[in-house]
Amino acid sequence: MKNIIEINNLHKVYTGGTHALKGINLNVKEGEFCILLGLSGSGKTTLLRCLNRLIEPTSGKIQIDGEDIIAAKGQKLRLIRRKIGMIFQQFNLIKNMSSLTNVLTGKLGYTSLLNSLAFSKNKKDVEIALENLQRVGLKDFDENKIKNLSGGQQQRVAIARTLMQKPKVILADEPVASLDPATADSVMKYLGELNKNDKITIICSLHFLSLARKYGTRVVGLKDGEIVFDGTPREIDKKRFKEIYGEDAEEVEIR
Amino acid sequence: MKKKNMLKLNLQAILTDLLIWIYITGCISFLLNRWFNVAIPGLHIVIYGVVVSVIVMTCGISIGRKVFLPTKRTNNKWYKTFWGWSIVLILLITFIVGWILVEVNPYKFFTKFKNAGGIMSGIFDPNLDLLIVSLTALAETIYLALLATIFAIPFAFLLSFFAARNLMPKTLIGNTVYIIIRTFATVFRSIEAIVWAIIFSVWVGIGPFAGMLALMIHSIAALTKLYSEQIENIDSGPVEAIKATGANTLQIWVFGVVPQIISPFLAFTIYRWDINVRMATIVGFVGGGGIGLLLLQQQQLLRWHNVGMIIWLIAAVVWIMDMVSAKVREKLQGM
Numbered sequence: 001m002k003n004i005i006e007i008n009n010l011h012k013v014y015t016g017g018t019h020a021l022k023g024i025n026l027n028v029k030e031g032e033f034c035i036l037l038g039l040s041g042s043g044k045t046t047l048l049r050c051l052n053r054l055i056e057p058t059s060g061k062i063q064i065d066g067e068d069i070i071a072a073k074g075q076k077l078r079l080i081r082r083k084i085g086m087i088f089q090q091f092n093l094i095k096n097m098s099s100l101t102n103v104l105t106g107k108l109g110y111t112s113l114l115n116s117l118a119f120s121k122n123k124k125d126v127e128i129a130l131e132n133l134q135r136v137g138l139k140d141f142d143e144n145k146i147k148n149l150s151g152g153q154q155q156r157v158a159i160a161r162t163l164m165q166k167p168k169v170i171l172a173d174e175p176v177a178s179l180d181p182a183t184a185d186s187v188m189k190y191l192g193e194l195n196k197n198d199k200i201t202i203i204c205s206l207h208f209l210s211l212a213r214k215y216g217t218r219v220v221g222l223k224d225g226e227i228v229f230d231g232t233p234r235e236i237d238k239k240r241f242k243e244i245y246g247e248d249a250e251e252v253e254i255r
Numbered sequence: 256m257k258k259k260n261m262l263k264l265n266l267q268a269i270l271t272d273l274l275i276w277i278y279i280t281g282c283i284s285f286l287l288n289r290w291f292n293v294a295i296p297g298l299h300i301v302i303y304g305v306v307v308s309v310i311v312m313t314c315g316i317s318i319g320r321k322v323f324l325p326t327k328r329t330n331n332k333w334y335k336t337f338w339g340w341s342i343v344l345i346l347l348i349t350f351i352v353g354w355i356l357v358e359v360n361p362y363k364f365f366t367k368f369k370n371a372g373g374i375m376s377g378i379f380d381p382n383l384d385l386l387i388v389s390l391t392a393l394a395e396t397i398y399l400a401l402l403a404t405i406f407a408i409p410f411a412f413l414l415s416f417f418a419a420r421n422l423m424p425k426t427l428i429g430n431t432v433y434i435i436i437r438t439f440a441t442v443f444r445s446i447e448a449i450v451w452a453i454i455f456s457v458w459v460g461i462g463p464f465a466g467m468l469a470l471m472i473h474s475i476a477a478l479t480k481l482y483s484e485q486i487e488n489i490d491s492g493p494v495e496a497i498k499a500t501g502a503n504t505l506q507i508w509v510f511g512v513v514p515q516i517i518s519p520f521l522a523f524t525i526y527r528w529d530i531n532v533r534m535a536t537i538v539g540f541v542g543g544g545g546i547g548l549l550l551l552q553q554q555q556l557l558r559w560h561n562v563g564m565i566i567w568l569i570a571a572v573v574w575i576m577d578m579v580s581a582k583v584r585e586k587l588q589g590m
């Protein structure tokens with residue numbers, strides 16, 4: 001399998017002086033479900049957001065599907081972003097709009113401004129949007145306003161929105177951190193399915209090792225902006241766990 | 256960096272003391288002039304002020320020092336300190352000067368009530384024959400306020416995006432556009448609508464059109480500020496999510512920003528119309544037409560019963576607008 005993401009010596013220094021990423025080298029193969037583990041502040045969010053340039057990296061190289069996203073500007077950058085879906089901890093949907101409208105915004109990268117203004121009237125897009133809502137188990141929820149949905153339902157709408165992009169890669173930044181354990185698992189299940197059936201590469205930061213073991217094909221441990229572990233979920237034993245999370249940490253079982 | 260900061264604080268302290276003491280000597284010479292006919296040249300006032308503040312500063316007992324520079328914490332009660340008494344002096348002298356300048360005269364207030372008999376009887380016995388004429392003028396006022404608001408909306412809406420810190424890129428062009436529009440809004444808003452009305456009543460002639468233009472200019476500036484502050488308060492999450500889909504800047508604004516601001520924008524706009532109706536009355540006084548102009552004419556003709564009629568109508572409209580706009584805004588909150 002070829003590398004779909006290649007990260008070379010990536011650094012990020014924030015304006016305040018925080019050195020959040022200290023020379024990350026990471027290649028992700030097509031079809032992997034790569035879990036990022038690490039304490040709060042270890043740099044997971046920074047890394048994910050550098051990948052689609054929501055944050056400007058300070059130095060280093062990033063190739064997505066063979067294209068240099070760091071050098072890309074304007075239209076070129078938008079075309080690369082189109083291939084990268086993103087799922088956020090806070091869902092980041094527009095709360096006073098319907099699920100359908102929110103899902104349709106996933107298609108914006110494919111349309112001009114004028115066409116997108118009328119896009120709730122585009123039969124084909126609406127059809128695909130409804131299909132995607134059905135895929136995440138939200139058939140008949142298309143007219144519901146986001147603010148009337150539960151957290152788990154909102155995250156599923158966000159997944160449906162991402163699907164509109166026909167992404168090759170999905171970046172998920174703690175997608176289940178604000179959900180209860182049972183809901184968290186059901187949301188992860190949809191990501192797992194996209195990975196298996198649609199062959200979408202997924203990079204997902206998580207807090208729970210149990211979920212990492214269940215869904216991940218690979219685990220990357222971050223600590224203070226550096227990669228301290230890279231292997232399969234099964235390889236994470238007590239010793240490795242303490243390397244990532246520090247000496248005092250104990251694994252808490254969440255199912 | 257520390258040193259630079261100290262220099263700045265010292266400068267602020269010195270400036271504060273200078274201003275305070277020049278102000279105090281200025282006030283004292285004004286009082287001397289009023290009470291004893293002593294004329295003190297302006298230059299002397301400044302010199303005395305400077306001299307006093309230099310003395311006070313070198314003794315290390317000044318207000319500026321107390322406010323801006325770190326001082327040893329002492330347990331002295333304020334009335335045992337120099338700066339405490341300086342503040343008492345400032346307040347006292349300001350009050351006395353104010354009393355004289357404003358020509359406060361409680362005696363007149365309590366003894367000359369009968370002068371207002373005309374207007375009082377007018378209010379309690381309004382001339383109903385003027386109802387039709389007043390209502391016409393009132394309609395003029397309400398509509399001119401409405402048009403001023405409607406015409407201001409598209410301008411303010413567009414400008415507000417460029418006056419929102421979070422939407423403008425932190426590049427030279429972005430910053431320049433932001434600063435220019437913000438400055439425009441601040442300056443135009445600080446010029447009262449009544450001043451604009453004077454300008455436009457000369458420009459397009461006395462009448463409601465002049466009043467509308469005046470309110471429109473003022474509303475554009477005020478709404479631009481309110482709108483852009485609203486944009487700065489939106490949740491950046493959805494905006495980023497839409498950016499991440501590969502949308503371009505305009506699409507991000509239309510789909511990420513606009514849905515979040517529609518209902519607060521409507522609320523502000525209705526609130527603005529409410530304000531504009533009140534202002535339209537005042538603006539009428541200086542040539543902006545409508546009920547204000549009618550009121551001015553009747554007042555100058557001393558037709559107190561007509562004035563009474565007009566006052567009742569204005570009060571009713573302001574009261575109704577206030578209620579309606581509060582209700583609508585309350586509804587919008589839930590959206």
Ligand SMILES: Nc1ncnc2c1ncn2[C@@H]1O[C@H](COP(=O)(O)OP(=O)(O)O)[C@@H](O)[C@H]1O
Pocket residue numbers: 014015016018019020038039040041042043044045046047
């Ligand atoms: N916008 C920012 N400005 C300055 N420092 C930041 C910013 N975002 C994150 N950081 C810092 O960068 C480091 C990594 O943060 P982050 O990537 O959010 O970690 P994680 O997602 O693993 O919790 C932390 O020390 C954090 O304080």
Ligand SMILES: [Mg+2]
Pocket residue numbers: 041044045046174
């Ligand atoms: Mg994070």
